[in-house]
Amino acid sequence: MAPTIHYYCPCQSGESVQTPPPPHMASSSASFHPLHSLFFCEECDAVRCNRCVSVEVSGYYCPNCLFEVPSASVRAEKNRCARNLVASDPPDGGDGRPSVSLSNVGEPPFFLYCNHCRWDSAEVGITFEKPTGLAAQLQKFEDSAPESLEFERLKEHFEPFLPAASAALARDIPGVGKYNPLARSRVGRDRTANKDEMPEYKSRMEIGVLGQLGSEGDGSDVEALRRMESAEEIASLEQRWGNSWTTSLRTSDLRPLRIPLHSKVSKRCPSCRHILIKPEQKAQSVRYKIKLVAANYLPAMTAKAPSPSDDRNAGAMMAGKSYPFHLALTNPLYDPIQVRLSVQRMHVTAATNSTAPEKARRTPFAVSLPTSSFPVAAFAEAWEYDDDDDMFGLEDDELGLEMGRTRDKDGKGKVKTVGVLEKRANVTVVGGEVVIGKEARGHVKFNMLVSYTYRSDDPLPSEDGAGTPSRTVAKTPEVKTFTFYTVVDLGPILPREEKLDPDI
Numbered sequence: 001m002a003p004t005i006h007y008y009c010p011c012q013s014g015e016s017v018q019t020p021p022p023p024h025m026a027s028s029s030a031s032f033h034p035l036h037s038l039f040f041c042e043e044c045d046a047v048r049c050n051r052c053v054s055v056e057v058s059g060y061y062c063p064n065c066l067f068e069v070p071s072a073s074v075r076a077e078k079n080r081c082a083r084n085l086v087a088s089d090p091p092d093g094g095d096g097r098p099s100v101s102l103s104n105v106g107e108p109p110f111f112l113y114c115n116h117c118r119w120d121s122a123e124v125g126i127t128f129e130k131p132t133g134l135a136a137q138l139q140k141f142e143d144s145a146p147e148s149l150e151f152e153r154l155k156e157h158f159e160p161f162l163p164a165a166s167a168a169l170a171r172d173i174p175g176v177g178k179y180n181p182l183a184r185s186r187v188g189r190d191r192t193a194n195k196d197e198m199p200e201y202k203s204r205m206e207i208g209v210l211g212q213l214g215s216e217g218d219g220s221d222v223e224a225l226r227r228m229e230s231a232e233e234i235a236s237l238e239q240r241w242g243n244s245w246t247t248s249l250r251t252s253d254l255r256p257l258r259i260p261l262h263s264k265v266s267k268r269c270p271s272c273r274h275i276l277i278k279p280e281q282k283a284q285s286v287r288y289k290i291k292l293v294a295a296n297y298l299p300a301m302t303a304k305a306p307s308p309s310d311d312r313n314a315g316a317m318m319a320g321k322s323y324p325f326h327l328a329l330t331n332p333l334y335d336p337i338q339v340r341l342s343v344q345r346m347h348v349t350a351a352t353n354s355t356a357p358e359k360a361r362r363t364p365f366a367v368s369l370p371t372s373s374f375p376v377a378a379f380a381e382a383w384e385y386d387d388d389d390d391m392f393g394l395e396d397d398e399l400g401l402e403m404g405r406t407r408d409k410d411g412k413g414k415v416k417t418v419g420v421l422e423k424r425a426n427v428t429v430v431g432g433e434v435v436i437g438k439e440a441r442g443h444v445k446f447n448m449l450v451s452y453t454y455r456s457d458d459p460l461p462s463e464d465g466a467g468t469p470s471r472t473v474a475k476t477p478e479v480k481t482f483t484f485y486t487v488v489d490l491g492p493i494l495p496r497e498e499k500l501d502p503d504i
Contacts, residue, residue, distance in 0.1 A: 003303035003325070006032035007294065008447075008485035011052035011270075020485045022346065023445040032487045035301075038294035039276040041269040047294055047484060053267040053276060060261045061283035068283050069261055078142070080258035082135045085112070112256060124255050135258050142258075150204055157201050221249055298484060299339065299376065299452060300330040305490055316494040320438040324417040324431055325490055327369075331376040331426040337454040340373040341430070344447035344485070364440035364493070368433045369448075374420045376428045376452075436493055444490040451483045 008020045012031045021028040030051075039048040060069040062081035069081070109127035112134075113120045121127065128137050142148055228234065235251045267277040278290040305317075305325045317323050331337055346363050422429040434444055455477045 003305055003488065003490045005301045005303050005489075006487050007035050007038055007047065007298065008032055008487065009038065009047050009049040009052065011049060019344070020447050020487065023447055023487050023489075024346075024442065028487070035295050035298065036293075038298075039267065040292050040294040040297040041272065041274055041276060042292065043272045043274045044269060045482060046269075046271070047298070048269055048276060050267075052270050054270055054273070056266045056268065057263050058266045058279060059264045059281055059283075061264070062259055063262050064259050066283040068281070074261060078139065078258075079261050080135070080139070081261060082133075082139075082258075084259045085134055085138065085256045119252070121256060124253060126255060138256065138258060141255075146205060153204055154201070157199075161198055224250055296332050298482075299332065299337065299450070301450070301486065302328045302330075303488055303490060304328070316492050317434075317436055317444060317490070318494050319436050319440045319496050322433055322435040323490075324433050326421065326429055326431055327488075328427055328429045329376050331379055331428075333454060334378050334380075335454045335456055336378045337376050337452040338373045339376055339428075339450065339452045341369045342449045342451075343367045343369060344449060346446065364437050364442070365444055365446075366435045367446055368418050368435075370419050370430050370432075373453075374428060374430060377423070377426045379426045434490060438496065440493045441495065443492050446488055448486050448488050449483065450486060451481060453479060453481045455479050 008031055010018050010020075010031075013019070013021075020031055033049050037050060039053060040046075041048055057071075060071065060074050060079075061067065062069065062084060064081065064084045067081070067083060069077070073082070108129050109122075110129070110131050111120050111122040111127050126138070126141055128134055130137075225234075233251050234249055235254055239251070239254055264279045264281075264283075265277075266275060266279070268275055275290050276292045278288060279285075280287050280289055303325060305323060327341070329339060417431045417433050419431060420428060421431045436444065
């Protein structure tokens with residue numbers, strides 16, 4: 001397993017606790033995320049994840065015709081496109097849109113006809129009065145379906161009790177009332193409705209009638225399965241997944257559906273309500289008006305452990321040994337940064353039934369990282385470098401060394417494993433070392449605090465010299481420092497008494 005590095009979002013912790021949970025806890029995985037899935041709020045100077053951001057729908061559109069649908073029409077049209085249909089059983093293995101066409105009969109009733117399998121909608125009782133507005137006519141069939149009528153009956157039954165339930169929910173759960181307009185309204189404060197006064201709900205259809213819809217596996221379905229000659233006559237799960245009611249198992253009973261709408265969403269910071277993600281309104285565009293992702297603000301980090309000489313132990317580390325590893329930091333900013341790394345101290349609880357409690361309190365491994373800060377060059381385009389040496393670094397043979405890291409040695413001539421090993425373009429590679437205890441188990445997984453400081457090279461002019469460029473006095477460049485946590489997983493620990501099977 002390749003080493004991984006995930007970034008910490010403090011949304012799961014309390015306001016007074018900003019440190020991440022211990023990495024050996026199973027619940028800690030909910031607080032760490034890949035860098036590409038995180039956002040960054042410039043107002044709060046904080047990392048945000050998909051769990052803590054506020055999501056708002058900015059627009060609806062049809063994925064087939066790319067027509068933008070107004071929000072007022074979405075509810076009336078049941079979140080479906082009013083201009084397109086899709087076949088439930090596309091014979092060509094595609095999405096079904098090009099396979100079904102309207103019959104060319106000059107007078108009603110009209111019906112859908114497939115040139116591939118000779119299927120027509122009249123077989124399932126669907127005909128149209130006119131050749132235009134098919135989706136609107138099909139909606140009438142959907143509204144009269146048993147599942148639609150049952151859902152409307154449910155809404156009518158619970159609608160008088162929704163305001164009181166929303167008010168109780170906003171009262172018992174902090175923060176719900178801020179996002180629930182019904183709880184803030186005057187109706188939401190009405191507490192006259194009591195849950196004990198709710199009458200018993202009676203469905204429109206008895207449970208025994210569901211067998212006629214193919215949900216009970218009755219004799220008609222068994223007889224139909226006996227007469228089937230191929231498996232294609234049975235509707236697959238994907239073909240029946242879009243229906244909210246149990247449908248027939250026969251492919252010939254599938255009905256054409258209106259295409260579900262898609263939505264574009266905007267994301268805001270939960271603290272300052274600052275917009276983090278805002279896509280363009282047009283359905284044809286995949287661009288963003290605002291896109292504040294963490295990858296543009298935090299240095300990207302990758303870990304690499306040297307491959308062992310024995311291929312059977314690839315990806316695993318033996319207990320009782322020490323291993324070097326490399327961390328590569330990539331600077332996304334246009335200003336150089338100074339980075340400092342530190343390992344969070346692990347607190348290991350002692351076992352109550354252990355005969356040697358001093359060994360139980362001992363950490364299973366120790367990690368060594370550079371103690372001093374090191375620079376990472378600013379980001380620049382490939383054509384902005386003077387030569388290839390600045391971008392790719394020097395080759396090992398040009399240095400006259402066998403390995404690139406051997407140019408850094410300590411006073412005794414030993415190879416340097418902890419410290420800055422390589423600098424190229426906006427990437428700096430540092431080395432670390434992990435010493436694994438003899439009784440260690442599990443994974444070499446630890447939290448690492450990353451602090452970086454940068455100074456802006458483009459200071460803004462002061463207000464005293466505004467309006468006169470010759471008298472403009474430049475302000476002192478502002479120094480900013482940002483700190484965040486990461487979790488580094490270097491791989492599993494293989495106990496000394498166990499051997500890996502060479503055939504695995």
